[in-house]
Structure formats: C-alpha cells, structure tokens
Amino acid sequence: MASNDGIGKTLTVALALCIVCSVVVSTAAVVLKPEQERNKSLDMKRNILSAAGLLDESQGVEEQFARVSTKVVDLRTGEFTDAVDPARYDQRKASKDPAQSVRLAGEDDPAKIIRKEHFSLVYLVNNEQGQLDKIILPIHGYGLWSTLYGFIGLEADANTVTGIGFYEHGETAGLGGEVDNPRWKNIWPGKKVYDDGQVEIEVIKGSVDPAGASAEHQIDGLAGATLTSRGVSNLVRYWLGESGFEPFLNNLKRGEA
Ligand SMILES: Cc1cc2nc3c(=O)[nH]c(=O)nc-3n(C[C@H](O)[C@H](O)[C@H](O)COP(=O)(O)O)c2cc1C
Numbered sequence: 001m002a003s004n005d006g007i008g009k010t011l012t013v014a015l016a017l018c019i020v021c022s023v024v025v026s027t028a029a030v031v032l033k034p035e036q037e038r039n040k041s042l043d044m045k046r047n048i049l050s051a052a053g054l055l056d057e058s059q060g061v062e063e064q065f066a067r068v069s070t071k072v073v074d075l076r077t078g079e080f081t082d083a084v085d086p087a088r089y090d091q092r093k094a095s096k097d098p099a100q101s102v103r104l105a106g107e108d109d110p111a112k113i114i115r116k117e118h119f120s121l122v123y124l125v126n127n128e129q130g131q132l133d134k135i136i137l138p139i140h141g142y143g144l145w146s147t148l149y150g151f152i153g154l155e156a157d158a159n160t161v162t163g164i165g166f167y168e169h170g171e172t173a174g175l176g177g178e179v180d181n182p183r184w185k186n187i188w189p190g191k192k193v194y195d196d197g198q199v200e201i202e203v204i205k206g207s208v209d210p211a212g213a214s215a216e217h218q219i220d221g222l223a224g225a226t227l228t229s230r231g232v233s234n235l236v237r238y239w240l241g242e243s244g245f246e247p248f249l250n251n252l253k254r255g256e257a
Pocket residue numbers: 144145171172173175176177222223224225226227228229
C-alpha cells in the first residue's frame with residue numbers, strides 16, 4: 001500500500017484545506033455582508049435616538065426611527081441642501097475627500113479633524129403637533145488615542161442638551177473609554193450649550209460645583225482621563241460653534257434653514 005507520508009500528499013491535503021477554508025470564509029463574508037450593513041444601520045439609528053433622549057429599548061428601533069427625518073446641511077451656509085442624497089451620503093468618506101471638504105489646521109482645528117466636510121447629515125424629530133422637537137447632530141474629534149464619532153442631541157430651543165453618545169472610539173477602557181459610561185452620559189441632558197450667543201458648554205477637570213455660576217454649562221471630567229475629556233470638550237464646542245452647526249441652528253430657530 002502507498003504511504004500517506006509523502007511530501008506530495010501532505011501538500012495536496014494542505015492546499016485542499018486552504019481552498020476549502022478560503023471558500024468558506026469568503027462565502028460567509030459575502031452572505032453576511034447585508035446582515036452586517038443592516039446591523040450597522042440599526043446601531044446608528046439606536047445611537048441617534050439615544051442622543052435625542054428618545055430611545056425606548058422595549059420598542060423596535062426602526063419603528064421609533066420613523067419619527068426622525070434625515071436632512072443634509074451645507075456647513076458653509078448653515079442651510080439645508082439637496083446637493084446630496086441623505087440615504088446614500090457617506091459623510092466619513094466625504095470628510096477625507098479634498099473635493100468634498102476643507103483642510104483645517106492650527107487654531108482652526110481644535111477638534112483635530114484635519115478636514116471638515118462641506119455637507120453634514122442632521123436628524124430632526126417633530127412632536128405630534130408637527131413642530132420641531134429634537135435636533136440630533138453628528139460630531140467627531142480626537143481624544144487621546146483616537147477619533148471619537150458620535151451624536152449630540154438638542155431640544156428645539158437649539159440650546160438644551162438632550163443627550164450625547166459615541167458609537168466609535170479607541171480610548172482606553174476604564175479611562176477615556178468611560179465616555180460610554182451611562183452615569184457620565186446622564187450628566188449631559190439639561191445642560192445649556194450657549195449663553196448670549198457664545199458656546200459655553202465644556203467638560204471641566206474634576207467635578208462641577210452645582211452652586212457655581214457656570215454649572216449649567218459644565219460637565220464633570222472623567223477621572224484619570226483628562227486628555228480624552230479635553231478632546232470631548234473641544235469637539236463638542238467646535239461642532240456647536242460658528243465653524244460647525246451654529247449658523248444652521250440659528251437659521252433653524254429663525255425658520256430660515
Ligand atoms: C495605558 C494607559 C492608557 C491611558 N489611556 C487614557 C485615555 O484613554 N484617556 C485619557 O485621557 N488618559 C489616558 N491615560 C492617562 C493619560 O496618560 C494622562 O495621565 C491622563 O489623561 C491625565 O488625567 P488626570 O489628570 O485626570 O489624571 C492613559 C494612561 C496609560 C498609562
């Protein structure tokens with residue numbers, strides 16, 4: 001009987017195994033892709049509802065998201081635009097494309113985003129009377145190790161925070177990663193962004209003095225994660241400031257967006 005120990009047979013078995021495994025892996029990747037995309041989209045919707053303070057875990061996300069209308073804002077004018085289709089717009093890709101973004105540097109880039117896209121998605125929720133109820137804005141910027149991507153929600157006054165959340169970041173679990181801690185996120189709702197047209201909201205080092213004059217604008221810093229806290233403060237202030245969504249929010253309040 002022929003031996004099974006020959007180099008030829010070993011290589012044949014190894015090659016066959018490689019082919020079978022690669023077919024299995026690539027089939028799984030192709031078959032599971034639509035499901036992955038669906039889960040990604042659901043997760044994004046869950047995060048948007050959560051920032052609006054509207055997420056009810058006992059209800060379906062799609063059902064709740066039906067209240068949200070997705071629009072596109074031209075950040076250069078603060079006005080709505082139909083230059084891109086919100087359902088197909090890849091904002092992250094646009095922010096890296098020189099044709100769809102502007103280069104930022106130095107003082108103009110406190111959130112360290114390097115490029116700012118011309119167009120941003122925004123999410124609006126109306127109440128049952130059809131009036132504007134919540135505004136949810138995408139935000140991103142650099143922490144200590146990574147760019148944090150998330151949403152901040154505002155009441156219809158475009159000043160009172162309804163919630164904040166980051167769906168992607170690479171900060172250290174237990175330190176900067178505490179941006180995901182529900183107790184810390186719960187400090188945000190009710191805080192005021194602006195005073196006299198100036199962005200006043202900030203994450204401070206340490207704990208907020210509730211009796212302090214600026215308490216309504218201040219958020220406790222994350223213990224042992226001053227650099228991530230500063231990053232979050234910078235990116236929130238940037239996106240709510242005059243280079244971010246402030247012109248849009250002012251237009252929206254005046255009914256001129
Ligand atoms: C392994 C390691 C991971 C760290 N991760 C973070 C982080 O994710 N965010 C952060 O702000 N600081 C992080 N730090 C701490 C910073 O280096 C820095 O000491 C800290 O931000 C200072 O915050 P504090 O003034 O509140 O102590 C990390 C430190 C080490 C050694």
